[in-house]
Amino acid sequence: MTRIVGIDLGTTNSLIAFMKEGRPHVVPDGNGRTMVPSVVALTDNGLIVGDSAKEHLTRNPERTVYSVKRFMGKGLADVQNELAYFPYALTETGGVIRIRLGEKSYSPPQISAMVLKELKRRAEAYLGESLSKAVITVPAYFNDSQRQATKDAGLIAGLEVLRIINEPTAASLAYGLQEKTQGTIAVYDFGGGTFDISILKLKDGIFEVLATNGDTHLGGDDLDRVLVDRFVEEIRERHKIDLSRFPDHMQAVRLESERAKIRLSDDLKTTITIELPDDKGHFTRELTREQLESLAMPVIERTLAPCRMALKDAGLTSQDIDEVVLVGGSTRMPLVRRRVEALFGKAPHCHLNPDEVVALGAAVQADILSGGTTDMLLLDVTPLSLGIETMGGVMSSLIRRNTTIPASAKELFTTYVDGQTGVDIHILQGERELVKDNRSLARFRLKVPPLPAGVPRIEVNFLIDANGILNVTATDMRTGQSQSIEVKPSYGLSDAEVERMIEDSFKFAADDVNARKLIEARLDAEALLRTTEKSLTDAGHLVAADEAEGIRNALSQLATAKDSTVPLTIRARMAELEQAAKHLNVVMLDDSLKKNLQGKKASQIT
């Protein structure tokens, strides 16, 4: 049986987990760290991901991508008001945002795929086997386009995405496995970029989601921003510097704000130090937890309306909730815990690591899919109503929000004009009355045989699968023939585009391997140059002049070859140098042995 891994593809950090002996485990790196920063940087040596990429945020802000999850399944117009916060260049092609990195542009799924590949590589090294199947988590409030974009990212990374599951429900699986609870729970998931609330009923191993709500543009990033805005304003007043003109300093402020926010979860006050541009010194200020909380309050208040909405949709009041589970790094803030406690009237459960619980739950779901766990079953819901455009620009709802998935609805279409050969169908997602206020998902043209008006009867079946992703099929009711439909996504990559990105990704994979080999060869060459030069200086007098000359020759040859882009060339010159210096090394060894032995009695030599 091939192993299926669980992946939490987060806004700020990502994790990968697997199941072993009935328990989920997160894969650590060599230093025991489980989180891979969701950051990709373009450096002179190529694309790098994770901790090393994070170092480039301030060094190389225009070429370092972070928080790309905010752009999944989005067009440029959707993120217009936050463009100023991102130092990298964003454009749009075919309804999909593109991120400019050096000479090339990448879609958000491609950038996410790089993070996924890093996780995959790490898990493969740790488990000692190759991986090809995964469960990936998304915010519960992600719409169809955002889910599809996540699935595309998996494909591009060479992973078969067996299931897209919602982060709060994944967390509930990990929680349920550990705590064996029955009853009604609320999962409050406040992460780096998104907020979700899910209300679930846990009974006899069934995890039934009753309602979910959220905001896919609300998270720790927004808390950092209120701090950044405040500090930039203060620097403008105190030092007359407009920091927003310096992308590297803006990144430094952002990172310092994030760190200060994190420190203030434990401490009552902290000191902020920000280096100013053009050697103008430093901006320093004390920040108290109280000050942070008064700045953060409006952001945290925005999480409460979705909570009330979810309770209402579930037909419950806060008294009906038996336990509140906290998920996501932002729930470490004492203010968040106090507000949640006030809303639900009980202290939240925080025994699980809020950073890891989603990945652990994804691994549990992966185990269910592979047949390992059979006593647990997750019944999730679709977060948003699905409908089609009708006359007058009004949305007609087909599947209501919070309907258990898989869910299907069918609609019968006919013609209004004799001989009409097509019906245009526009699919929407959202809760508003008018088409323009909802999210356009896709359009397609239904093919109709040319017949008198009203005679054709085409039944269209809308099916939301267990991933929360829409599938559309059509059947001609007169002939019983099914019809294939080409759905054009409004905010997504076409199948052909994904296909090409997968190919590119394999091509780059070869490039990546080459780049890694080159870096290693250069490092080895440098080390060899250094030691041989030192040997020559220390012991050159011990060998013949022409031999020393030969070594010098090989040294300069390798020094030149080091700049080659072909690792084999470098390795070949290294072999030559090693050969030329072989005798020197032997002589040096003898010499040092002799020196060691001098002054010692024969009896001491054993």
Next chain:
Amino acid sequence: MDHYTPESPQPRGLQMARSMCWHCQSAVTGEYFCERCVKVQPVSKETDHFTCLGFPRRLTLDPKKLEAKFYELSRTFHPDFYQTKSPAEQTISLGNAAVLNTAYRTLRDPIQRAEYLLALETGSVKDIRTSPPAELFEEILELQDTLEEFRSSDRDSQEGRELRAVLETEQRGLEQRRQEMEAQLHQLFTDWDQLQDRGEATSPAREERDRLLKHMRDLLSNRTYVTSIVNDLAATIA
């Protein structure tokens, strides 16, 4: 409210989409899995929700039993348990799970359940009208006028406050009316179930059946109408 409790396990009587197993071509007789090759069978999209969940066409169902059956069938059909099976079986499980979810969603709410039964027994549920019920006609017209006045008035003025008070009284009155209707409906549900349980095929029984269905239909449409007015009222004065 009394709940219908089946005396003995109900025969499944499921309507399957095909009479032969799609895989081994042997006859299937309303079971979820083929007796010979144990492959999952597609449930017909025409199966009614009561049959799907293994309950008789009754209006007072025990929510706990309904839920237990839903969970049991979810464990049978959910796509999570078919991930390692063939693509054909995965497609069938997806379709069956969608049919099951629709059935449970409809039957777990007493009002939706009654509307659905009405549609099954008498034809399209769309016959439920959305015009005001006759006995409420005058009252509703007057209420619409008051609502209009309130919308165009200054909320903080003396007139605005008086209008709000009138509307709040109206809202309470209508909510009370809705509760009365629901109580009447529940009585009708019990009457319906008793009639069905007797299983008489006499002409008075048929007349009683038609009378109950008509009464239910009127109450359901009046209730829908009153509910939308109440929601409208609540949204306006909030």
